[in-house]
Amino acid sequence: MRASQEIQGLAARRASFRAPWPARGGLLWTLAALGVAALVLLPVMSVVVIAFRPTENIWPHLIATTLPRYLTNTGILALVAGLLAGAVGTGAAWLTAMYRFPLSRSLEWLLLMPLAIPAYVGAYAVVDFLDYAGPVQQAMRAAMGWTSAQDYWFPQVRSRSAAIVVFAAALYPYVYLLARAAFREQPGGGYEVARSLGLGPFALFGRVGMPLARPAIAAGIAIVMMETVSDFGVVDYFGVQTLTTGIFTTWLESGNAGGAAQIACVILAVMLGLVAVEKRARRHARFAQSARQSRPVEKRRLARAPGAVATLLCAIPVAVGFVLPFGVILGHASDNPGAWVSAGLARALLHTLATGGGAALLTVLAAFALVYGIRLTGRRLPAVVLPATSIGYAAPGAVLAVGILIPLAALDHRVADAIEAVTGRDPGLILTGTAAAIVLAYVVRFFAIAQGAADAAFGRVPPSFAMAARSLGRRPGGVLRDLYLPLLRGSVGTALLLVFVDCVKELPATLLLRPFNYDTLATRVHEKASLENLGDAAPPAILVMAVGLVAVLVLARMHMRAPGPGPERRA
Numbered sequence: 001m002r003a004s005q006e007i008q009g010l011a012a013r014r015a016s017f018r019a020p021w022p023a024r025g026g027l028l029w030t031l032a033a034l035g036v037a038a039l040v041l042l043p044v045m046s047v048v049v050i051a052f053r054p055t056e057n058i059w060p061h062l063i064a065t066t067l068p069r070y071l072t073n074t075g076i077l078a079l080v081a082g083l084l085a086g087a088v089g090t091g092a093a094w095l096t097a098m099y100r101f102p103l104s105r106s107l108e109w110l111l112l113m114p115l116a117i118p119a120y121v122g123a124y125a126v127v128d129f130l131d132y133a134g135p136v137q138q139a140m141r142a143a144m145g146w147t148s149a150q151d152y153w154f155p156q157v158r159s160r161s162a163a164i165v166v167f168a169a170a171l172y173p174y175v176y177l178l179a180r181a182a183f184r185e186q187p188g189g190g191y192e193v194a195r196s197l198g199l200g201p202f203a204l205f206g207r208v209g210m211p212l213a214r215p216a217i218a219a220g221i222a223i224v225m226m227e228t229v230s231d232f233g234v235v236d237y238f239g240v241q242t243l244t245t246g247i248f249t250t251w252l253e254s255g256n257a258g259g260a261a262q263i264a265c266v267i268l269a270v271m272l273g274l275v276a277v278e279k280r281a282r283r284h285a286r287f288a289q290s291a292r293q294s295r296p297v298e299k300r301r302l303a304r305a306p307g308a309v310a311t312l313l314c315a316i317p318v319a320v321g322f323v324l325p326f327g328v329i330l331g332h333a334s335d336n337p338g339a340w341v342s343a344g345l346a347r348a349l350l351h352t353l354a355t356g357g358g359a360a361l362l363t364v365l366a367a368f369a370l371v372y373g374i375r376l377t378g379r380r381l382p383a384v385v386l387p388a389t390s391i392g393y394a395a396p397g398a399v400l401a402v403g404i405l406i407p408l409a410a411l412d413h414r415v416a417d418a419i420e421a422v423t424g425r426d427p428g429l430i431l432t433g434t435a436a437a438i439v440l441a442y443v444v445r446f447f448a449i450a451q452g453a454a455d456a457a458f459g460r461v462p463p464s465f466a467m468a469a470r471s472l473g474r475r476p477g478g479v480l481r482d483l484y485l486p487l488l489r490g491s492v493g494t495a496l497l498l499v500f501v502d503c504v505k506e507l508p509a510t511l512l513l514r515p516f517n518y519d520t521l522a523t524r525v526h527e528k529a530s531l532e533n534l535g536d537a538a539p540p541a542i543l544v545m546a547v548g549l550v551a552v553l554v555l556a557r558m559h560m561r562a563p564g565p566g567p568e569r570r571a
Helices: 003-016 023-052 059-064 067-098 104-110 119-130 135-144 160-185 188-196 201-230 233-238 243-253 257-283 304-335 337-341 343-375 380-388 397-423 436-445 447-459 463-471 476-487 489-505 508-513 521-530 534-560
Strands: none
Touching: 023 257, 023 343, 023 380, 023 397, 023 436, 059 067, 059 257, 067 104, 067 160, 067 201, 067 243, 067 257, 067 304, 104 304, 119 135, 119 160, 119 233, 119 304, 119 521, 119 534, 160 201, 160 233, 160 304, 201 243, 201 257, 233 243, 233 521, 243 257, 243 397, 243 508, 257 397, 304 337, 304 534, 337 343, 337 534, 343 380, 343 436, 343 447, 343 476, 343 489, 343 521, 343 534, 397 436, 397 508, 436 447, 436 489, 436 508, 447 489, 463 476, 476 489, 489 521, 489 534, 508 521, 521 534
């Protein structure tokens, strides 16, 4: 980032935080914004309160028995998966950003495709493909004449190592996106100087490219680690005991909500540490350049043999992270066409559209209201409130479920008792007996996505526009309706899509908060796959992946709009 651009950006951010009209006019908006912030923060705060005031304190028992195993497995999974995803994503980003080789243009966006595949769907596909009854071992037995598992050795498929591979294959695009953007933003002159000094391709990467892109790579690895820590579907299917599975075991099997909250606090502490690492990495993501316009990095065309190797290296993560799970699930869906017309699938689809769509709409509305209301207050409040409301994304779904269900159930009983005392009729559980708890969890969980989109969108509109509208007699609501909404229509649509996709894929919170006999596409996939019934799990998995593909295609289109490199050169 150029120094002049950095200064201009800082000035713009400061100006955007200034209230363009007296605070009196935006008082209601500010109060609404603070209410939204409180709603987002309450579940996380309730987890801490429940953890420190449990009905039965089993913390010493957890420390002496299961907690060390949970921490060890979680730490190994997060660290190794993060490093593996970092290596794959960084390598693919370097090759596609610096070189031209066969299929490089297609691989630039194909490398994003694993984002459409939930990690738990990838786990089901890997087990089905590699297990004893899968096509790989069947082909080995047919080719070698083996008759049973005693005749040969094959790695254990359902293991911690396999879970690491699944996580890395599903999550490396986070590193790829950030690293590729960092490589493309670097000035091409630095690489030309390094080549003139005799640096080869590997030295060029290690001594020039990698140091400049290290903050972006570290941020991507931190995101991968956060997603790994928060996962439930993969580790549950592979039988790996982590902190997230510990919440389910302690709460559902042992019936101890306080112990589950204590484990949730441990997860929250781990996630906040990873968020701090990610924020610190992004803080240092700057490049010092001259004030003159610098040339972009020029892609160099690889010769035939190196180009074939580069194509193969970039195709492997696409094959493992997208082609394999999509092909396996599509094959099961084709072999079981009757599953497409089952009543359970139709209900799950309707429930998913209702909860995901409703949550996406509420999340985006709340996020834009919060950002708009906070911006009316001046300079200080945004710097405090906006980062605080992002904590929900750092809290896994299982953690939020603990913080939502317990206080919400208590409130539900009080409301039901009050209604029965007045009317004489028991209304039942209004909040926890419906999908309201799921929608609330989605709003809190993915509020940071919508909030970030809203903050960036408002920041692109010059404050002078709002001042001009205000001088023409528009009140804050009119300014938002007549000025901001037409300008921010694209950002609103993108935020709605991204939040909806994440809601569709969310599994732990939905499993813990859903009412009886209330399935979504994600829970139906998990339920059928847990029973080794991939035939019935395939149709809802296909629908989940289809929704993800739409979001990935939108992301790829935005990604490809970045300014391209200069003319290619043959290496």
